[in-house]
Amino acid sequence: FFVKSSHFKKGYYMDFKELASKYKTPLYVYDFNYIKERYEALKNAFYARKSLVCYAVKANSNLSVLKFLADLGAGFDCVSIGEVKRALMVGAKRYQIIFSGVGKSDEELKEALENEILLINVESFAELLRLEEIAKGLNLKARISIRVNPGVDAKTHPYISTGLNENKFGVDAQTAKKMYIHAKASEFLEPTGIHFHIGSQLTSLSPIIDAAKIVSELLRELRALEIDIKFFDVGGGLGIIYNDEKEINLYDYAQGILGALKGQDVTIVCEPGRFIVGNAGYFVASVLYEKFNGKKRFVITDGAMNDLIRPSLYGAHHKIFVDGKDENLGTCDVVGPVCESGDFLAKDINLPECESGDVIVVKGAGAYGFSMSSNYNTRNRAAEVCLLDGKDRLIRRRECFEDVVAPEIEFLESADARAK
Numbered sequence: 305f306f307v308k309s310s311h312f313k314k315g316y317y318m319d320f321k322e323l324a325s326k327y328k329t330p331l332y333v334y335d336f337n338y339i340k341e342r343y344e345a346l347k348n349a350f351y352a353r354k355s356l357v358c359y360a361v362k363a364n365s366n367l368s369v370l371k372f373l374a375d376l377g378a379g380f381d382c383v384s385i386g387e388v389k390r391a392l393m394v395g396a397k398r399y400q401i402i403f404s405g406v407g408k409s410d411e412e413l414k415e416a417l418e419n420e421i422l423l424i425n426v427e428s429f430a431e432l433l434r435l436e437e438i439a440k441g442l443n444l445k446a447r448i449s450i451r452v453n454p455g456v457d458a459k460t461h462p463y464i465s466t467g468l469n470e471n472k473f474g475v476d477a478q479t480a481k482k483m484y485i486h487a488k489a490s491e492f493l494e495p496t497g498i499h500f501h502i503g504s505q506l507t508s509l510s511p512i513i514d515a516a517k518i519v520s521e522l523l524r525e526l527r528a529l530e531i532d533i534k535f536f537d538v539g540g541g542l543g544i545i546y547n548d549e550k551e552i553n554l555y556d557y558a559q560g561i562l563g564a565l566k567g568q569d570v571t572i573v574c575e576p577g578r579f580i581v582g583n584a585g586y587f588v589a590s591v592l593y594e595k596f597n598g599k600k601r602f603v604i605t606d607g608a609m610n611d612l613i614r615p616s617l618y619g620a621h622h623k624i625f626v627d628g629k630d631e632n633l634g635t636c637d638v639v640g641p642v643c644e645s646g647d648f649l650a651k652d653i654n655l656p657e658c659e660s661g662d663v664i665v666v667k668g669a670g671a672y673g674f675s676m677s678s679n680y681n682t683r684n685r686a687a688e689v690c691l692l693d694g695k696d697r698l699i700r701r702r703e704c705f706e707d708v709v710a711p712e713i714e715f716l717e718s719a720d721a722r723a724k
């Protein structure tokens with residue numbers, strides 16, 4: 305049983321059993337051909353318009369994924385200086401990097417300024433003043449954009465909805481305007497962009513367009529004040545198909561945004577994460593045991609919530625199949641070895657009868673999979689593999705116990721030393 309890769313036409317297959325036996329499990333596998341297809345589809349949607357696709361690094365920050373996207377010409381949306389450094393490390397252009405986030409530290413702001421990235425995305429008046437101070441200290445002019453919270457309901461999971469005033473993100477339009485006026489008058493601030501992001505896994509276009517209209521109106525007011533905004537950043541959030549969702553049509557998306565701008569001449573920036581990498585990724589685990597507690601059936605795998613937390617954290621449904629088997633035995637929970645009842649990859653799904661060594665594959669795991677993984681229960685984080693043009697190669701080795709304890713080991717005291 306093979307899953308067709310997006311490049312089936314060229315005859316490439318993914319043999320998960322072979323990958324599992326070669327690289328061991330748990331394992332993440334990414335189809336780089338699919339990443340390229342998705343990046344290009346989005347870039348082409350804005351064809352003949354000034355646009356910049358800044359991939360949201362947080363979705364999947366593996367250096368080889370970033371390098372691949374940088375080579376395709378992508379920019380990067382970063383939410384920590386660590387992510388900025390990852391982007392720079394793979395050769396991203398400084399003028400294609402933006403730095404967002406509701407709580408950046410002084411050190412992060414300083415380093416971002418020193419690296420002369422395209423934009424620092426400011427999310428409060430207090431942060432603007434802080435940034436001005438830091439820029440002054442460095443005798444630099446900080447290019448800023450301001451995240452406007454347009455107060456629209458993105459109609460997605462509350463944990464990933466960000467465009468309502470009750471969410472912690474951004475500032476309201478009135479505050480944004482005051483901040484821009486302050487920035488224009490400052491020697492050390494240069495208003496350059498305007499930004500919004502209303503949530504993630506969006507499958508309905510209208511909230512995005514509503515937000516774009518509100519922010520575009522503010523843009524018009526700013527331009528009337530001779531505040532020269534060059535970048536209109538519509539955030540990320542394009543949803544993908546995990547089960548039976550419908551994706552937003554990219555043509556409608558681009559046209560809707562251009563329509564909201566009503567001819568204002570700006571470069572459109574978007575910050576997709578999940579859209580580009582989500583369905584490129586597969587999480588591969590091995591079955592350890594199958595058991596029944598009364599009537600309840602459990603398939604226990606070597607993959608767990610520390611590897612892929614989306615089902616536990618958001619109740620997210622990822623499709624799962626057992627490689628090489630397709631006759632369902634009945635419903636079961638797919639669970640991992642972590643000591644929590646919340647440790648599951650799926651609940652009440654139909655799966656074939658499993659035996660030890662079977663390989664299960666969780667789909668749609670390319671975004672917020674590995675990047676949200678942890679060492680909980682002192683589990684080593686998984687290996688990551690790239691598939692490109694039918695060839696597989698390791699892009700992150702599996703962690704070992706020594707990796708996990710390394711930051712602690714030097715602080716171990718002997719009982720004798722403690723007694724002194």
Ligand code: LLP
Nearest residue numbers: 360501504505540541542575576577578672
């Ligand atoms: N830009 C900003 C300012 C963001 O906050 C985010 C995501 C993105 C772009 C990228 O959004 P995307 O295109 O990937 O939807 N861990 C959650 C998703 C959290 C998203 C946080 N912000 C999940 O697994 O569903």
